[in-house]
Amino acid sequence: MCSVVGVMMEAGTPELVKLEELRVPGQLSGRKHILSILVENKPGVLARIAGLFARRGFNIDTLAVGPTDDPDISRVTLTLDGAVHPIGQVTKQLHKLINVLKIRDMEPEETVAREMAMFKVSSAVENRAEIIQFAEIFRAKIIDVSRRTMTIEVTGSAEKIEAFERMIRPHGLIEMVRTGEIAIVRGSA
Amino acid sequence: MESLKAEGVEHIFGIPGGANLPTYDALVDAQLRHIQVRHEQGGGHAAEGYAKASGRVGVAFATSGPGATNLVTAIADAMMDSVPTVFVTGQVRTELIGTDGFQEADILGATLPFVKHSFQATDPRQIPEYVHEAFHIAPTGRPGPVLIDIPQDLSRAEIEYAPRTEPVDLAGYKPSTGGNVKQIRIAAKALANARRPVLYTGGGVVNANASEELRELAGADRFPVTSTVMGLGAFPASHQQWLGMLGMHGTRAANYAMDEADLIVAIGARFDDRITGKLSEFAPAAKFIHIDIDPAEISKNIPVHIPIVGDAKQVLPKLTREYRALQTDPSRLDAWRKQIHAWQEEYPLHYEPGEDGEIKPQFMIEAMHRATEGDAIVTSDVGQHQMWAAQYYGFDRPRRWINSGGLGTMGFGLPAAMGAKIACPGEAVVCLAGDGSLIMNCQELATCVNEEIPVKVFLMNNGYMGMVRQWQELFWDRRYSAVEMGPSPDWVKLAEAFGATGMRCEDAADLEEMMAKALETDGPVLLDVRVSPEENCFPMIPAGAAARDMVG
Ligand SMILES: Cc1cc2nc3c(=O)[nH]c(=O)nc-3n(C[C@H](O)[C@H](O)[C@H](O)COP(=O)(O)OP(=O)(O)OC[C@H]3O[C@@H](n4cnc5c(N)ncnc54)[C@H](O)[C@@H]3O)c2cc1C
Ligand SMILES: Cc1ncc(C[n+]2csc(CCOP(=O)(O)OP(=O)(O)O)c2C)c(N)n1
Ligand SMILES: [Mg+2]
Numbered sequence: 003m004c005s006v007v008g009v010m011m012e013a014g015t016p017e018l019v020k021l022e023e024l025r026v027p028g029q030l031s032g033r034k035h036i037l038s039i040l041v042e043n044k045p046g047v048l049a050r051i052a053g054l055f056a057r058r059g060f061n062i063d064t065l066a067v068g069p070t071d072d073p074d075i076s077r078v079t080l081t082l083d084g085a086v087h088p089i090g091q092v093t094k095q096l097h098k099l100i101n102v103l104k105i106r107d108m109e110p111e112e113t114v115a116r117e118m119a120m121f122k123v124s125s126a127v128e129n130r131a132e133i134i135q136f137a138e139i140f141r142a143k144i145i146d147v148s149r150r151t152m153t154i155e156v157t158g159s160a161e162k163i164e165a166f167e168r169m170i171r172p173h174g175l176i177e178m179v180r181t182g183e184i185a186i187v188r189g190s191a
Numbered sequence: 192m193e194s195l196k197a198e199g200v201e202h203i204f205g206i207p208g209g210a211n212l213p214t215y216d217a218l219v220d221a222q223l224r225h226i227q228v229r230h231e232q233g234g235g236h237a238a239e240g241y242a243k244a245s246g247r248v249g250v251a252f253a254t255s256g257p258g259a260t261n262l263v264t265a266i267a268d269a270m271m272d273s274v275p276t277v278f279v280t281g282q283v284r285t286e287l288i289g290t291d292g293f294q295e296a297d298i299l300g301a302t303l304p305f306v307k308h309s310f311q312a313t314d315p316r317q318i319p320e321y322v323h324e325a326f327h328i329a330p331t332g333r334p335g336p337v338l339i340d341i342p343q344d345l346s347r348a349e350i351e352y353a354p355r356t357e358p359v360d361l362a363g364y365k366p367s368t369g370g371n372v373k374q375i376r377i378a379a380k381a382l383a384n385a386r387r388p389v390l391y392t393g394g395g396v397v398n399a400n401a402s403e404e405l406r407e408l409a410g411a412d413r414f415p416v417t418s419t420v421m422g423l424g425a426f427p428a429s430h431q432q433w434l435g436m437l438g439m440h441g442t443r444a445a446n447y448a449m450d451e452a453d454l455i456v457a458i459g460a461r462f463d464d465r466i467t468g469k470l471s472e473f474a475p476a477a478k479f480i481h482i483d484i485d486p487a488e489i490s491k492n493i494p495v496h497i498p499i500v501g502d503a504k505q506v507l508p509k510l511t512r513e514y515r516a517l518q519t520d521p522s523r524l525d526a527w528r529k530q531i532h533a534w535q536e537e538y539p540l541h542y543e544p545g546e547d548g549e550i551k552p553q554f555m556i557e558a559m560h561r562a563t564e565g566d567a568i569v570t571s572d573v574g575q576h577q578m579w580a581a582q583y584y585g586f587d588r589p590r591r592w593i594n595s596g597g598l599g600t601m602g603f604g605l606p607a608a609m610g611a612k613i614a615c616p617g618e619a620v621v622c623l624a625g626d627g628s629l630i631m632n633c634q635e636l637a638t639c640v641n642e643e644i645p646v647k648v649f650l651m652n653n654g655y656m657g658m659v660r661q662w663q664e665l666f667w668d669r670r671y672s673a674v675e676m677g678p679s680p681d682w683v684k685l686a687e688a689f690g691a692t693g694m695r696c697e698d699a700a701d702l703e704e705m706m707a708k709a710l711e712t713d714g715p716v717l718l719d720v721r722v723s724p725e726e727n728c729f730p731m732i733p734a735g736a737a738a739r740d741m742v743g
Contacts, residue, residue, distance in 0.1 A: 018380050018381075018517075019377055019380035019381040019383075019384060021381060021384055021453055024381065024478045025496070026494035029490065029494065041363075042362070042363060045311070045313075046299065046303075049303060050303060053303045053304055057304050088490075090490070091487065091490070095487050097486070097487070098307075098485070100307075100308045100328060100363050100364045101363055103362050
């Protein structure tokens with residue numbers, strides 16, 4: 003269960019391990035990581051995780067918490083930047099929390115990740131059509147309309163949501179709400 | 192109560208209050224010894240001293256609010272030094288939680304950063320369950336403090352206690368202990384190829400009770416051994432291969448050996464900054480094998496080449512066996528041994544002897560060693576005296592040296608000595624105190640008197656908070672600021688006021704004899720030893736410097 007980092011060399015050959023040839027792997031991966039963490043559904047679990055991150059100086063980019071198919075277990079999905087955080091150290095510290103059952107550092111190729119966001123934009127009569135067009139391109143849904151605003155729901159990868167935000171911002175973004183990413187391993191795994 | 196007894200608890204340190212009245216009521220009929228301390232912090236450190244001396248879980252109780260917050264320093268201390276302890280706090284009644292009720296403090300929240308785990312009961316039936324889980328978590332894996340917070344209404348409820356039949360099994364807690372065989376084999380081969388190896392050992396060897404196993408490994412090729420302040424005694428100081436302590440106040444031989452080593456085997460040691468100094472210049476020539484039960488310690492501070500996660504007690508014999516099987520040529524280490532020997536000859540620990548009866552602090556430690564025949568359980572406060580004891584006492588056995596290393600808590604020594612004496616009543620227990628430190632928990636002298644705990648306090652009285660004074664002298668142009676202790680208190684009178692025996696020594700010629708007398712005297716004794724006020728603790732690596740830049 004404990005992930006062992008370090009040399010991954012075959013024992014046996016050569017007969018003696020040459021010190022000059024020992025290497026340590028780099029600690030920083032340089033990419034975004036999605037950690038999927040199964041935790042016992044007990045009071046204070048989230049405080050323990052949040053506290054651990056704060057104390058060790060790890061920055062969470064997004065965080066989503068929800069139930070799983072087992073009512074005693076919740077899932078915490080969080081994303082963080084592997085360019086500044088040694089992910090191995092982060093997961094090992096998380097494992098020390100007794101209520102943490104399992105941590106999966108999701109491999110990007112094997113993972114489907116989604117996030118939902120809602121955008122409230124000001125929509126005067128003249129740009130309304132354009133906004134609706136953007137929404138269609140992004141397969142977003144218009145979920146609320148008032149005289150001066152429209153609210154649009156977008157689901158997709160974090161990158162898609164950020165792209166939509168860039169498009170819509172010039173039209174007068176009033177408010178944005180994002181859930182943070184959740185992720186699941188693709189079919190065969 | 193029943194669950195505590197089922198866990199084999201015999202001693203509890205604590206103070207009652209409103210929120211834990213029901214628990215204290217139950218104590219009246221329980222066949223447990225409760226030691227009524229005089230401050231919850233003292234109770235907490237006593238539980239630590241108890242655990243460190245015996246290897247058993249130490250237990251302390253406190254009431255809600257201020258009782259619980261008084262425990263916080265001890266809980267943090269136990270976390271930093273990995274001490275197996277269980278703290279049970281009272282809490283306000285369930286319906287008052289969150290209302291700022293009388294004596295409510297969110298002790299669970301306050302201690303989250305420094306507990307191994309914690310529980311707050313919400314149903315009386317959880318209490319025995321949590322007790323059993325706490326006693327499973329605290330001493331296993333990497334030990335640490337576990338807190339159980341019990342609202343008053345729940346501790347009051349009557350429940351049927353059914354003794355546990357199954358061992359505790361927690362889905363999220365499975366420490367691995369055996370060590371990966373393949374990694375151990377690689378480590379043995381690397382060791383076989385090393386020409387300048389050092390075994391860097393720490394508190395984990397003591398915790399693992401792996402002294403014997405360490406000696407076996409060291410003996411496999413007469414490898415040189417050094418230790419952190421937390422591991423002293425796990426390898427005998429009188430052993431030929433002993434280099435002395437390493438780190439900030441370590442010996443030159445130990446620090447130079449680390450500096451020039453080509454392979455360092457860290458065993459139950461966590462590369463603390465008091466060891467590594469300037470990280471970029473720490474052991475520049477070395478590759479690292481790290482044996483530790485906590486995977487998170489591996490590559491935390493120093494990237495490690497060959498990690499082995501496991502219990503030192505299990506891993507070391509496997510490593511020794513693998514190493515011996517390789518049948519290496521021991522003569523490849525001859526040059527290294529010679530080099531180390533040369534450092535030891537050239538740079539022994541030394542000090543200017545005192546004149547005209549002046550008591551040098553180092554002399555005091557040597558006298559203490561003679562008076563106790565080198566075999567007392569010595570607890571310590573924090574400061575220069577602590578480092579001198581680490582340097583000069585020469586511990587030959589584990590669990591004889593009990594100090595606060597990670598948090599460095601002044602006032603730790605006396606209550607820890609109390610706990611150690613309760614755990615090991617047949618042993619001589621000496622608290623080596625500092626004058627700045629002792630006053631912080633001197634109220635526990637009352638506990639020693641009332642509860643008949645005959646600890647001997649040898650106070651190294653230099654009139655200063657010496658360690659801070661030393662830094663001000665060396666690194667702040669001798670601008671002394673708030674480090675003088677002044678004439679108060681009169682320690683002999685203070686001891687007597689508490690009902691203990693007070694003694695004073697001002698002449699080096701009398702010291703050993705007075706110590707012997709203190710050890711022979713019944714009951715608690717405080718011996719106030721007046722030592723040179725401005726002696727500095729050397730050698731030292733200035734903060735942030737490299738090992739080879741040691742001074743003094
Ligand atoms: C004034 C002052 C000065 C100090 N100067 C020095 C100094 O000069 N030199 C010095 O060494 N220290 C010094 N210290 C202490 C220092 O701050 C650290 O507390 C100390 O170095 C840590 O020791 P350690 O590495 O042995 O770790 P510990 O805190 O004892 O940790 C034990 C390690 O062993 C592991 N472990 C536990 N159980 C097992 C097991 N069963 N099997 C395997 N591994 C296990 C743990 O996971 C952990 O990594 C000083 C402290 C003070 C207050
Ligand atoms: C509770 C606490 N407060 C402050 C410190 C900072 N500190 C470290 S050593 C020291 C001086 C200790 O004085 P004393 O007990 O007399 O020991 P000496 O160094 O004189 O031997 C101080 C104030 C500390 N370690 N702990
Ligand atoms: Mg002093």
